[in-house]
Structure formats: C-alpha cells, structure tokens
Amino acid sequence: MEKKVILKTEGIGKYFYDPIEFKVLDNISFEAYKGEFLTLVGKSGSGKSTLLYILSTMDTDYEGRLIIDDEKITGQSLNNLAAIRNKNIGFVFQFHYLLPEFSCLKNIMIPALKLGKYSHAEVEQHAYEKLKMLGIEDQALKPASKLSGGQQQRVSIARALINSPKIIMCDEPTGNLDSKNSRIVFDIFQQVARDFGQTIIAVTHDNDFAAASDRTIELSDGKILNQ
Amino acid sequence: MAGVNTEIALTHILTRKRQTIVAALGVMIGIAIYICLNTLVIGTNRYSDNAIFKTTPHIRIYKEDEVSRPLTKDSIQKKSTVIVNPKISNISKNLINPVKLLDEIKSQPEVTSAAQMVTANLFYNNGKSQLNGSGWGINIAEANAMFDIQSTMVDGDLRTLLNTPNGIILGVGIADKLSLKRNDNLSVISSIGVIKLMKVVGFFKTSNLVTDKGKSYMNLAAAQQLLGQGPSYVTDIYVKIKDPDQAPKYAAELSKITGYTSEDWQTANELFVAGKKIRAIMFAVISWAILLVAAFGIYNIVNMTITQKMNDIAILKANGFSGMDVIKIFVTEAMIMGIIGTIMGFLLAALIVNLLSHIYIGADIGYFPIEFELSVSLTGVWVGLLVTFGAGFIPARKAAKVDPVAIFRK
Ligand SMILES: Nc1ncnc2c1ncn2[C@@H]1O[C@H](COP(=O)(O)OP(=O)(O)OP(=O)(O)O)[C@@H](O)[C@H]1O
C-alpha cells in the first residue's frame, strides 16, 4: 500500500542561548505517515519535548522546514498556525493538562466549540463518547481541578481526540498512568491510527509502549540515532 | 463561533464573583458620580442662565457712541501738525425707524422674540431723599414676553402700566429706601433735566440686589418724554433667539443686517461666562479622575486574572485559540464587569438626581435646580463602556502575546 506522508521535517535544528549557546536539535529529518503510530524515545534532556513543540507548530524559532499534510508550516503567521493546530493537531502535554475551572466535559468540548463545525449538543455528545472510551465518563461534570493526575491525563487525551485531528502529539501520555490504564491509552491510540487513519507521534520513556508501536525514533543529544 | 470565547469569559467571571462585584461597584460609583456631576453642572447653568436672561437679552442691538474725528484730512496738510480733541460725538443714540427695524429682526428665522427699549438715567425723588438709577421704557407685552417681568412682581400688576400712562414699577430696593407704597406719587428727573411726576403701580424683586436698588419699568412713551424725545425714539432692541449659545454668531449676523452694533449676552456677562467655564472644567476633571480610578479597578482585576491564568492561556493557544481570541476573552470579562457597573451607576445616578431635585432650597430658587438629563446619562453610559473596554484591552493585549512553549517549559 502506498504510504501517504502526513508530516515531514527537513533539517530541523534549534539553538538555546541561555545560559550558554548550544544546539539542542541538529539536522532532524524524518517523515511520519498517515495512520502511523510513531514513538519518540531518548534519554532525559535529549530534546524530545523541544522537537515536539516544533512539530506542534507552537515553537516557530528553529531552522529547517516543517511540512504538515503537504502544507509548508514554517514561516506561516501565528493566526494561521493557531487555526492549523485547532483543526489538524491534538496535543497531550507532559505536565500541564486542563483548565481547572471548567468541568472535564467542557475541557474536552472547548477545541470543538472553537472549531465550530458541530452544534453545541453534538459536540457535547462527541465529548461523552470520548470520555466513555477512556473510562472516565463518571467524572464528566466534575471540575478538572478535582481529578487525580491520571484522570486529568486521560481527559486531556480525550480533548486531543475531539476534533479528529490528522496528527495527535503526546508528551509522555502514560507518564502518570498505571499499567492497566496505560494499556487502555495504548489501545485507543492504536485504534484511532488503524481505524481512522490518524497519526500518533508520542514521546515515551516506557519501553514496552515504544516497542509495541509501529515505529520508534530515538533521539540522542539532539540527533536522530536510528530509524 | 463567538460562543466559546464568551463562555470561557463567563466561567472566569463566575468563579471569581467577589472580585467581579468589587470591580463593578467601582465602575458604578464612577459612572454615578460622572452623571451626577455633569447633570448638576447643566442644572445650575440652566438656573443661572435663566436668572441672567430675566434681565439680559440674548442679543442687544444699539447704536455705539462715536468718537469725533478731525475735520481736516491728513493728506491735505501733510506737513502741519493737527491738534485734535477726540470726544464722544453728540449724535443721538436713536435707532432710525425702529418699527421697521423690529419687524425685520423679528422676521429672522432664528429670532424668537424682539423688544424695543428706551433706557434713561434717572433720579428718583421723594421729599428730600433722592436716588439714582435707570428707567426702562418698555412695550409691556414685548418686554414681558421676553423677561417674564410679571413673575418678579411682589406687589401690583405689570398690566396696570397699560392704562396708567405715568405709571412706574420700582425695584423693591428703591421702594425701601424712599419708603414708597403702591399708588404713591414719585417725582423723577432725567439726565437732561426733564421732571415728571409718576405714580407707583407696583414693585418687583429679582435675585440681584443692585438691580432692585436702581431699576424701574415704565411705558415707552414716558421714557421718551423723560429724554425729551418723540415716539420714534428707541435706544435698544433686545432680541431672543432659539439657542442662546449661538448668540455671538447671530449677533454678528444681526449687526450686518441692521447696520447697528449688536452685543451678545456672553460679551455683556464675561465674568459670568468665565465662571461657568471654570466650573465646567473643574467638574470635568473631577468626574474623569473618578472614572479613571474605576477603570483602574477593572484594569487591575483583568491584569491579575491574566497573570494567574498564564497556564490556561497557553493551553487555549495550544488548542488553536489565536491571540485575537484571547483578547476577546479578557475584553469580554472587562466588559461584563463594566456593563454591570455602568447599568448600576446609571440607576444610582437617576436615584440621586431624583432625590436632589426634591430638596427645597427656598428663596426664588425653589427646588434644587437639577433634573434628569438623558443625554448626559447616555454619554455617561458610553464613557463607562469605553473606559472599561480600554481597561480590559490593555492587559488583554499582553495575554495575547503569551508564548505557550515558554509556559509549558516551566
Ligand atoms: N528554555 C530553555 N532554555 C535553555 N535550555 C533549555 C530550555 N528548555 C530546555 N532546555 C534544554 O534543552 C535540552 C532538551 O530539553 P527537552 O525538554 O527537550 O528534553 P526531553 O528530551 O524532553 O527530556 P525529558 O525526557 O526529561 O522530558 C535539555 O538539555 C534542557 O536542559
């Protein structure tokens, strides 16, 4: 089967200047395919999160080129990037998850309400479906701040899925989860990749999680080790 | 969809009700004071304008004194020195053909009424006591229409003058000093020495003591006789126009039309006008200062919310909210507080104005001269909304610039 490239980087490099200048990412070039479950591994401090921020379009301060869905991302205006993120990219953060004053349900609904493709009622129904998928529908109306870390992480995964984005990027999505819930998350990622053709790019420290994914890219000191 | 930004703003507002209420109360007080002070200025100005317009016309048309000129022309005797002694010329102050002039002035679209006058400097004599002042020869109907003289009468009736050719109405100050009663006779001497025996038919009292001590009203013909002049002698034409504020403009126009000097009331009452200006500036400064304090309250709370919500802003941006969306969210929060505060301020102002207008001051002021001014109140509402918009927009712009990556890395 012909594999469609959904995300492509060409020689991406990035420097940090504080406290001293050093190159945190060096000549990163790889492709991710439609429907692929890709994991990013590497030692702590190897630049995984930094790369993910660039891929997510939030960090625009880098060299090289980023192409998502055949569209050149590098150099686009901040407003365009925001719209692209809203529509095409779901993001699960390493530490920061939810808006504390809103219910879990609202947290999940917000990107969809922003997109404005479906009515409020439809969005709410979709959000319930995602919550059920992740086994936390009983928490729907609780304020996000009253949830455990693992529950919050699952809500943020549900939020990443709500707009059916082409790519879902995760920074240690199972970092706070026990093995049972890690399994659930893994299965969901595998399912959306296989059934809906969505691409997963997940940073992980969990070797089993990485081993079970379609492909693993390893970073070391800002360079790709093997592919 | 506009909905989601508003929804987020509302949630922020509802989770911090206390601060919202405090900020709204600040706006309420600011707006209430703004509206009250400006209403007060309008009310007192209207009262004092009315007091002035009881004796001063909007525009006065008269013949200016001319200073005599040397009979010889410089151009003929270039080399010799001419000694001249400029004096006010003795030409009569008569306005020529006053009836026609009056009709012409009355036909101007801006003019609401016009009245002819003869003013004469007089001495009032009763026995040995003598008092000087000025007599106003008036056409009763015209003058009353303009100055509502009847309303200032404390004794007698203005209309008695109509069938009393030698009747005179005196200021109460004159009556006191010369101990005169109604129907007493009074001998009056004019500046050119004409003596006339007049009959006191009434007294008036204005809010101006000096006026009450010197002024009197009489028939036009009586004043003309005192000046030794015939029935076509008129010294002034007084004009009222639709909008008194436009007086300087129409004075110039009337001057052009009639060929005589015309003086607007602002020029005739410079001190009064200056006082009014100072008052207006003072109250404007005070009301704006209070508004700014209220605005600062809103600025403060929005700023604080933004500082506390850096994380949320980063999350929203990561999920595809643009800088403009973030601005909308925080401006909406400011506007909600502003709208609540402004509406309450409007109502509070209406209440205060209503209470003030029921306070009885007494004398010829009567009730406190204030009434609800819709235009000022609407301006207050606009200003309130504008100021809160600014107070929300300034910190919101900062929020729009938040770099989500920098927040997530912390
Ligand atoms: N804002 C910054 N300024 C300077 N250096 C930074 C900054 N952020 C990260 N770094 C450095 O860049 C390197 C890569 O950081 P990054 O967060 O990408 O690592 P990581 O691979 O995600 O590690 P971990 O697995 O612990 O999350 C680290 O050496 C880190 O110290």
Ligand SMILES: [Mg+2]
């Ligand atoms: Mg990391």
